[in-house]
Amino acid sequence: MTTREARCSCGQLRVTCEGEPAIVALCHCRECQRRTGSTYGVAAFFPRKAVVVSGAYVDYERPxxxxxxxxxxxxxxxxxxxxxxxxxxxxxxxxxxxxxxxxAFPAPQKVVFEQHRHPWAAVALGG
Incomplete structure (x- = not known):
């Protein structure tokens, strides 16, 4: 089974994910633009039971x-x-x-909120 590790820039917050993501999605919503500082965000969605978090984190909830x-x-x-x-x-x-x-991470299979896509931000979907 595949195990992948994500981490923050300083390395103190780590997320270990077992198996393949249920879906990888690219989001053009304005909140993802603000969160990433880029024109979109890309998320890998894993079953909750496949995710282990280590390190400290702070929460922020938004609509x-x-x-x-x-x-x-x-x-x-x-x-x-x-x-x-x-x-x-x-x-x-x-x-x-x-x-x-x-x-080598799997490419997005789904794109959402394309109405907010920057016209010059072209993306290619994976299989």
Whole structure:
């Protein structure tokens, strides 16, 4: 079984994920743009039981564009958002794909909130 580790910039907050993600999604919503400082965010959704978190984190909860709530966990030392819990899918945990720092990580299979996509931000979906 595949084991992957995501971590914050300073390395104190780590997330170990067992198995393959249930889905990898690219989100163009404005909140993901603000959270990442980029034009979109990419999340790997894993079953909650497949995710082990180690290290300290601070929480921030916000409404999602979908209308549900999202609870973000970020490193109190470096500020990296590493994982979050979408209330509309309580059985899943979302992990920032960039936190894995793995170019071989599976590509997004789904794109959401394309109405907020920057026109120059082209993306290719994986299989």
């Amino acid at each position: 999602a564009d979908s209308g549900s709530r999202v609870l973000h966990h970020f490193c109190p030392a470096c500020g990296s958002t590493v994982l979050w819990e979408p209330s509309r899918r309580p059985e899943l945990m979302a992990v920032a794909v960039g936190a894995f720092a793995d170019p």
